[in-house]
Amino acid sequence: MTEGVVKLNILQFSLIYLLLIIVLIVMKRSRIQQSKLLLWASLRMTVQLVLAGWLLTYIFQHQHWAFTAVYLVAMLVFAVVRVLSKVKHLNHRFKWIISLSFVFAGMFVLCYFVLAVVGKSLFNPQYTIPLAGMILGNAMTGVNLGLKTFCDSVKDRRNEIETLLNLGVHPREILLPFANSALETALLPTLNTMLGMGIIYLPGMMTGQILSGTLPTTAIMYQIAIMVAICASVALTTFSALHFGSQTLFNSNLQLND
Amino acid sequence: MTPIFSTENVRFKDIIQYPDFQIQPDSPAFVVGKNGSGKSTLFKMFNRTLSPAGGLIRYNGKDLSSFPPLDLRKEILLVSQQVFLYDDTIRGNFEKFYTVTGRQKPSDDAVLESLALTNADFGLENTARTLSGGERQRIYLAIFLSLKPGVILLDEPTAALDKESSVDVMAQIYHFCEKNNISSVTISHDPNIVSLYARQIVRLS
Numbered sequence: 001m002t003e004g005v006v007k008l009n010i011l012q013f014s015l016i017y018l019l020l021i022i023v024l025i026v027m028k029r030s031r032i033q034q035s036k037l038l039l040w041a042s043l044r045m046t047v048q049l050v051l052a053g054w055l056l057t058y059i060f061q062h063q064h065w066a067f068t069a070v071y072l073v074a075m076l077v078f079a080v081v082r083v084l085s086k087v088k089h090l091n092h093r094f095k096w097i098i099s100l101s102f103v104f105a106g107m108f109v110l111c112y113f114v115l116a117v118v119g120k121s122l123f124n125p126q127y128t129i130p131l132a133g134m135i136l137g138n139a140m141t142g143v144n145l146g147l148k149t150f151c152d153s154v155k156d157r158r159n160e161i162e163t164l165l166n167l168g169v170h171p172r173e174i175l176l177p178f179a180n181s182a183l184e185t186a187l188l189p190t191l192n193t194m195l196g197m198g199i200i201y202l203p204g205m206m207t208g209q210i211l212s213g214t215l216p217t218t219a220i221m222y223q224i225a226i227m228v229a230i231c232a233s234v235a236l237t238t239f240s241a242l243h244f245g246s247q248t249l250f251n252s253n254l255q256l257n258d
Numbered sequence: 259m260t261p262i263f264s265t266e267n268v269r270f271k272d273i274i275q276y277p278d279f280q281i282q283p284d285s286p287a288f289v290v291g292k293n294g295s296g297k298s299t300l301f302k303m304f305n306r307t308l309s310p311a312g313g314l315i316r317y318n319g320k321d322l323s324s325f326p327p328l329d330l331r332k333e334i335l336l337v338s339q340q341v342f343l344y345d346d347t348i349r350g351n352f353e354k355f356y357t358v359t360g361r362q363k364p365s366d367d368a369v370l371e372s373l374a375l376t377n378a379d380f381g382l383e384n385t386a387r388t389l390s391g392g393e394r395q396r397i398y399l400a401i402f403l404s405l406k407p408g409v410i411l412l413d414e415p416t417a418a419l420d421k422e423s424s425v426d427v428m429a430q431i432y433h434f435c436e437k438n439n440i441s442s443v444t445i446s447h448d449p450n451i452v453s454l455y456a457r458q459i460v461r462l463s
Binding site: 163 | 305309323328330331335336337340342405
């Protein structure tokens, strides 16, 4: 049957970095001048994960609801700040709506997963922290993609929007198809991942659970559950960000805001 | 007679100060002036897709801002300089514009009749993408005219047409407007068109 994961000692662990030499050689031969980036990215990843590891170990050893809560809030803030940094030109109300979409839609899916499906307390760090990371992280990617698609098409098709406005069409009706197709673009990567799952690759969470000794049958249930939760959080967060956010692009005289 | 439009002390964004003027129901009326004098902005304020920073615009004697914007835009139809057509056939374009404004799809005869107005008989199955700039502008004008608004604001309607066809197309447009009781205001850089058709001229400096 399954056994617990082999605990890596530092020497064993260091061996993995030797693979980076292969990447460096490939880069040199292909004249890709990114060897500095490779080293910097590897270093950053190591430091960030070591810190996260220490922090999580501390939180797991000293279980207290406040630690989980603070970790969760930090994740939310980080996700919101990352998304907003990519859409600096949007108006303040739009940005608020994006932030609230994250808080409400992301938290709703997380709560549903942890409380209703797993049946644990939201302040249980072992479940809440990794699940929140996956749910919020993917929602962030989805919202980013959706907002970028929406903003680009509104900008590119300004003439169409103005023409329809001149014809007396309500701006809400004009912008709805833009929001809908941006939502579709945001959802497609998640849907495609679901299609390939189990055949093309074994997803990270499931692999991790199997490595640590969980029965594959349990691992797949978690994997399916997290994929559905990710899909729901991408859909819900992007939908509310775009549908409510797009309403901020026009004023009460049904004119476009600059 | 009540003027169609009259302005008092109208300003836009502290950039443009408009002179006070009136546009009487005696069409065709023209708005002329140099680039940057705010002609297109004036049209956008007339259909309330922009608001003045100060002053008063009256439409048929009533404060323009007292009209619901969507109804007003259907009544005072602005045909902007930038031509927009859907990536579809000419017939498809008529259908889309009619549907989006809540109208029944027009019959082929009605479409052909409208196209004849701007000498745009290029075949209903031709796609808009394959047409030249001038051809696209004629289709665009034909679609907007066929909606038969109360007032039509034409912003550089012949910008993409050559001189001869401009004169011809504008004659037909103004004739159509007169027949259907549509008041028209035109922005034009073409002195020939202005001198041929203008019954009144507003000059912006």
